Amino acid sequence: MLRHDYPGQICSIAKALEVIGERWSLLIVRDVMNGRRRFDDLQKGLGIARNVLSTRLQRLVEEDILERRPYQESPPRYEYFLTEKGLDLWPALVALQGWGDRHSSRKTGPPMVIVHKECGGQVSDRGICEECGKLLHARDARALPGPGAEALALAAQTSE
Amino acid sequence: MLRHDYPGQICSIAKALEVIGERWSLLIVRDVMNGRRRFDDLQKGLGIARNVLSTRLQRLVEEDILERRPYQESPPRYEYFLTEKGLDLWPALVALQGWGDRHSSRKTGPPMVIVHKECGGQVSDRGICEECGKLLHARDARALPGPGAEALALAAQTSE
DNA sequence: CGAGTCAGTTGCTTCGTGCAACCCAATGTG
DNA sequence: CACATTGGGTTGCACGAAGCAACTGACTCG
Numbered sequence: 001m002l003r004h005d006y007p008g009q010i011c012s013i014a015k016a017l018e019v020i021g022e023r024w025s026l027l028i029v030r031d032v033m034n035g036r037r038r039f040d041d042l043q044k045g046l047g048i049a050r051n052v053l054s055t056r057l058q059r060l061v062e063e064d065i066l067e068r069r070p071y072q073e074s075p076p077r078y079e080y081f082l083t084e085k086g087l088d089l090w091p092a093l094v095a096l097q098g099w100g101d102r103h104s105s106r107k108t109g110p111p112m113v114i115v116h117k118e119c120g121g122q123v124s125d126r127g128i129c130e131e132c133g134k135l136l137h138a139r140d141a142r143a144l145p146g147p148g149a150e151a152l153a154l155a156a157q158t159s160e
Numbered sequence: 161m162l163r164h165d166y167p168g169q170i171c172s173i174a175k176a177l178e179v180i181g182e183r184w185s186l187l188i189v190r191d192v193m194n195g196r197r198r199f200d201d202l203q204k205g206l207g208i209a210r211n212v213l214s215t216r217l218q219r220l221v222e223e224d225i226l227e228r229r230p231y232q233e234s235p236p237r238y239e240y241f242l243t244e245k246g247l248d249l250w251p252a253l254v255a256l257q258g259w260g261d262r263h264s265s266r267k268t269g270p271p272m273v274i275v276h277k278e279c280g281g282q283v284s285d286r287g288i289c290e291e292c293g294k295l296l297h298a299r300d301a302r303a304l305p306g307p308g309a310e311a312l313a314l315a316a317q318t319s320e
Numbered sequence: 321c322g323a324g325t326c327a328g329t330t331g332c333t334t335c336g337t338g339c340a341a342c343c344c345a346a347t348g349t350g
Numbered sequence: 351c352a353c354a355t356t357g358g359g360t361t362g363c364a365c366g367a368a369g370c371a372a373c374t375g376a377c378t379c380g
Contacts, residue, residue: 010271012260075345092255100172111170235376
């Protein structure tokens with residue numbers, strides 16, 4: 001049996017980390033948010049071991065962060081979608097990305113930028129549009145390659 | 161040699177997680193932010209193995225997230241403080257805590273609340289004071305036990 | 321003189337991760 | 351028709367990381 005807990009902690013940060021603090025979990029959520037939904041696609045994109053990806057996906061589904069939906073039968077093939085709970089991780093991802101940008105991509109500029117779909121303005125690390133000042137949620141924004149990105153047109157078609 | 165990287169990832173989230181994505185790291189940062197600064201205090205509070213705490217602290221110091229300062233000589237004893245880079249993790253911690261609150265402390269209410277030092281208003285998961293509307297940073301806020309906390313007067317004297 | 325404090329280190333065991341190989345059904349290719 | 355490829359995994363093995371307990375070493379307190 002696995003231990004997913006930080007015993008004795010009453011803090012919600014600990015609670016949150018029990019679920020998404022495992023290695024790869026947040027990166028999987030980020031990739032699914034950016035439109036990667038299939039096993040092989042996630043595996044290749046992340047460079048994660050297949051068995052680990054498998055257990056992570058199962059756990060994220062159990063925790064109601066991802067939802068597994070068939071997109072064809074025979075052979076059965078599945079896609080993973082974010083639930084509301086999963087989408088709600090957006091502010092945390094944005095905050096982490098902001099921290100990473102500020103402290104490790106100083107010269108090149110951020111490899112990814114987040115823009116407000118509605119007005120095209122850049123989104124701050126607090127999830128607020130710098131253009132129109134609105135407080136945003138996952139569905140209001142889209143990730144695009146930034147100045148620090150070599151190439152990678154992955155987030156191009158970030159559908160709904 | 162350890163592997164602290166997520167190879168092939170160009171995203172700042174991956175960069176951030178290389179450093180603070182390890183089990184316990186963020187909880188250590190949170191505790192130091194709440195005024196716990198000493199080895200035994202952190203160890204008892206977190207219930208972490210001593211050797212693991214030791215390596216985590218070393219790594220966080222290496223990464224310039226914590227600073228190790230002697231507070232006495234003979235025998236040499238040290239305290240850990242957050243650097244600016246460490247303090248700057250505050251928005252991410254607040255966002256994670258918000259997510260944890262929303263999705264796992266539904267009935268009890270949040271175990272911890274964050275309040276704006278200046279006006280006493282509650283701070284949202286975006287790090288904005290709900291009272292005065294200001295966008296806050298680590299030094300502007302303080303963590304206090306919330307409705308979901310049984311007891312624990314740990315965060316009582318959250319000095320500067 | 322013995323007990324306690326503080327900041328670790330050492331040794332051992334178990335758990336988690338990475339890697340490669342394999343499976344199975346269906347579809348594409350020569 | 352044979353054979354390779356795609357997609358979504360599972361299995362087995364090796365090794366690094368985490369948990370646990372005991373020990374160290376310099377000092378203080380009663």
